[in-house]
Amino acid sequence: MTLLALRNLFQNKARLVISVGGVALALMLILSLDAIFTGMERRVTAYIDQSGADIFVSQSGVRNMHMASSWLAASARAEVEAVSGVDSVTPILYITNMIVIGDERNLAYIIGLPEDAKAGGAWKVTAGRGQPKPGETVIDRGVAEKSGAAPGDEAEILGRKFEIVGLSEGTASLVNSVAFVSMADFATLRGTPGSVSFLLVTVKPGDSAEAVAARIESEVDDVTAQSTTEFAVQERKVIKDMSTDVIALMNAIGFLIGLAVMALTVYTATFARRAEYGVLKALGARNGHLYHAVLMQAFISVALGFALGLIFTLAVSAVAPRLSLTLALEVSGASLIKVGAVSLIIGGLAAILPIRQIAGLDPAMVFRGK
Amino acid sequence: MNNEAMNNGKIQNPNDQTCGERSRTIPKGNTATLVVEQVTKRYGAGATEVTAVRDVTMTVAPGEVVLIMGPSGSGKTTLLSMLGALLKPTEGAIQLNGDVISALAENRLPDIRLKQFGFIFQDFNLLSALSALENVALVAQLAGAKGREARKRASDLLTDLGLRERLNFLPEKLSGGEKQRVAIARALVNDPAIILADEPTANLDSKIGHEIMRLLRRIAKEQNRSVVIVSHDQRIKDIADRVLWLEDGQFKEMVTMAIDPVCGMSVEREKAAAALEVGGTTYYFCSKGCRAEFEGEQLKGR
Numbered sequence: 248m249t250l251l252a253l254r255n256l257f258q259n260k261a262r263l264v265i266s267v268g269g270v271a272l273a274l275m276l277i278l279s280l281d282a283i284f285t286g287m288e289r290r291v292t293a294y295i296d297q298s299g300a301d302i303f304v305s306q307s308g309v310r311n312m313h314m315a316s317s318w319l320a321a322s323a324r325a326e327v328e329a330v331s332g333v334d335s336v337t338p339i340l341y342i343t344n345m346i347v348i349g350d351e352r353n354l355a356y357i358i359g360l361p362e363d364a365k366a367g368g369a370w371k372v373t374a375g376r377g378q379p380k381p382g383e384t385v386i387d388r389g390v391a392e393k394s395g396a397a398p399g400d401e402a403e404i405l406g407r408k409f410e411i412v413g414l415s416e417g418t419a420s421l422v423n424s425v426a427f428v429s430m431a432d433f434a435t436l437r438g439t440p441g442s443v444s445f446l447l448v449t450v451k452p453g454d455s456a457e458a459v460a461a462r463i464e465s466e467v468d469d470v471t472a473q474s475t476t477e478f479a480v481q482e483r484k485v486i487k488d489m490s491t492d493v494i495a496l497m498n499a500i501g502f503l504i505g506l507a508v509m510a511l512t513v514y515t516a517t518f519a520r521r522a523e524y525g526v527l528k529a530l531g532a533r534n535g536h537l538y539h540a541v542l543m544q545a546f547i548s549v550a551l552g553f554a555l556g557l558i559f560t561l562a563v564s565a566v567a568p569r570l571s572l573t574l575a576l577e578v579s580g581a582s583l584i585k586v587g588a589v590s591l592i593i594g595g596l597a598a599i600l601p602i603r604q605i606a607g608l609d610p611a612m613v614f615r616g617k
Numbered sequence: 618m619n620n621e622a623m624n625n626g627k628i629q630n631p632n633d634q635t636c637g638e639r640s641r642t643i644p645k646g647n648t649a650t651l652v653v654e655q656v657t658k659r660y661g662a663g664a665t666e667v668t669a670v671r672d673v674t675m676t677v678a679p680g681e682v683v684l685i686m687g688p689s690g691s692g693k694t695t696l697l698s699m700l701g702a703l704l705k706p707t708e709g710a711i712q713l714n715g716d717v718i719s720a721l722a723e724n725r726l727p728d729i730r731l732k733q734f735g736f737i738f739q740d741f742n743l744l745s746a747l748s749a750l751e752n753v754a755l756v757a758q759l760a761g762a763k764g765r766e767a768r769k770r771a772s773d774l775l776t777d778l779g780l781r782e783r784l785n786f787l788p789e790k791l792s793g794g795e796k797q798r799v800a801i802a803r804a805l806v807n808d809p810a811i812i813l814a815d816e817p818t819a820n821l822d823s824k825i826g827h828e829i830m831r832l833l834r835r836i837a838k839e840q841n842r843s844v845v846i847v848s849h850d851q852r853i854k855d856i857a858d859r860v861l862w863l864e865d866g867q868f869k870e871m872v873t874m875a876i877d878p879v880c881g882m883s884v885e886r887e888k889a890a891a892a893l894e895v896g897g898t899t900y901y902f903c904s905k906g907c908r909a910e911f912e913g914e915q916l917k918g919r
Contacts, residue, residue, distance in 0.1 A: 248755075250751065251747065251755060254744075258746040523742075526738070526742040527744075527759075529730070530756055530759070531727045531731030531734075531756075531805075532731075532734075532759050533727045536759060
């Protein structure tokens with residue numbers, strides 16, 4: 248029966264293209280949406296993940312950056328530096344605001360960086376410098392390109408014009424981007440001298456971020472200290488709750504549509520051979536034989552479609568960032584396992600459906616030409 | 618004598634007069650007697666009830682070719698389906714070598730169909746994705762033959778049926794006659810006792826149709842298999858040992874065929890021009906001339 252499954256699938260090239268191509272396109276839709284969702288989730292915490300810090304220290308009770316406000320006294324820096332296991336402390340100022348270039352307005356995390364920052368700056372600079380001096384800013388390349396700006400041009404941030412001295416990459420998501428200015432400018436413009444938003448802490452080799460964070464919380468008053476990993480988790484959670492639910496819903500709908508298309512493709516491929524399976528049943532094939540043949544055919548077409556769909560998705564993942572710098576597709580192992588497993592189950596069910604009808608059929612129907 | 622090309626357990630390629638040496642020996646057929654006792658088949662219930670077959674009784678002996686004829690809707694196909702364990706009668710019993718197959722549980726019927734019956738369909742019903750060889754071998758595999766053995770049996774049968782050059786052809790590349798010969802090979806591959814054919818000549822031209830019918834007769838006579846054929850085709854009456862006329866689900870008329878020993882023509886016993894009993898055997902003749910010739914031969918023999 249395996250031979251029959253292979254022949255049914257490969258004998259007619261047009262049918263092969265339709266059945267495997269249909270499955271591949273359906274799975275590409277699912278994998279791409281999953282990759283967009285995963286990529287978006289990763290991108291929204293890109294700043295935290297790439298900051299270089301092991302621990303984020305914030306005002307007590309503040310557990311993330313998005314839509315949050317954190318203010319710490321300047322003295323907190325010294326107190327944190329005194330905690331055992333702390334290697335360096337970089338204070339940053341932070342607010343969500345607009346970058347205005349010409350008529351373009353882009354929402355951004357504005358980060359005020361000290362000149363000696365050991366963490367928290369741009370991690371990938373594609374043009375110019377990553378460390379802004381007073382009167383300068385470093386913005387995301389995608390934002391600059393969208394606004395038609397380049398190093399040397401001006402951008403308005405916090406109500407003041409800054410010269411763009413550097414372009415960073417990987418600092419934009421579907422939600423916002425990140426722009427860097429000097430801490431001095433930030434403090435002046437916001438009128439917050441002597442205070443900071445977050446302390447970005449690196450720990451000494453051999454110490455764990457969680458253990459040092461716990462020590463900071465116990466030794467320094469009115470702060471919340473979380474490992475960068477935990478801080479990113481909290482950030483994702485907040486953003487997911489606020490905005491990515493819509494994308495998650497779209498992803499789920501896309502997933503269902505993809506599965507439906509795949510199921511229909513597999514169903515049609517099996518249905519087209521329904522009469523032949525009926526003949527086999529009349530000749531004496533047991534229902535087990537029929538199920539074996541159709542499941543094998545479905546699994547092979549789903550496996551081929553999955554491989555093809557993955558190749559398409561990887562191709563889209565490579566091309567999409569070139570077209571839109573805010574879009575990052577990330578194909579995760581978990582996504583592959585989930586999509587692969589569900590596809591096999593749905594493909595199998597879709598193939599069994601027409602055969603179930605045959606299994607329950609009177610084999611004499613074949614003699615009657617039905 | 619009938620001019621069928623057959624010799625002791627071999628089927629000779631109907632298209633190849635020189636293939637006798639090449640043809641292979643097919644095992645002598647599995648034999649069985651099929652007994653149908655007062656079988657009725659009804660569909661539906663109440664006002665919509667239809668009786669397709671009504672109180673039919675018949676016996677098919679090993680080596681016998683029975684032709685069931687009748688108008689459309691007379692119940693021929695329903696009867697054939699019941700004979701082949703494809704359909705259960707509403708009443709009555711069907712026995713194969715004394716076993717009541719009509720009473721067997723559904724899960725035992727596939728094995729009976731695979732091993733005791735060979736089916737030949739009007740539309741050939743070959744699997745379009747498989748080659749001629751694979752179509753036949755698959756049915757052997759369903760019955761438990763291993764891949765290599767199944768392919769060998771299939772290849773031998775197809776070669777015997779004159780399809781050696783077509784083994785790897787897909788059905789779409791075969792002519793109607795070739796397709797029906799593949800279907801016959803498929804029907805024979807598990808060495809069944811009984812061959813059931815539903816309108817086997819319906820999609821064939823007259824010459825090929827007759828060739829196929831002669832082949833079926835050879836199979837019956839040479840291998841002692843029973844062959845039951847359902848057909849509208851009056852031209853194939855001469856290959857049958859018996860012709861049954863089914864109308865409104867009942868046999869109306871039974872015609873027993875015989876071969877004129879002189880000219881080889883098929884004649885209906887009941888309408889034979891002449892008959893003669895010699896040594897306890899009755900011979901039937903198409904004409905008085907044939908009988909006279911036969912009598913002359915008998916006298917010479919004495």
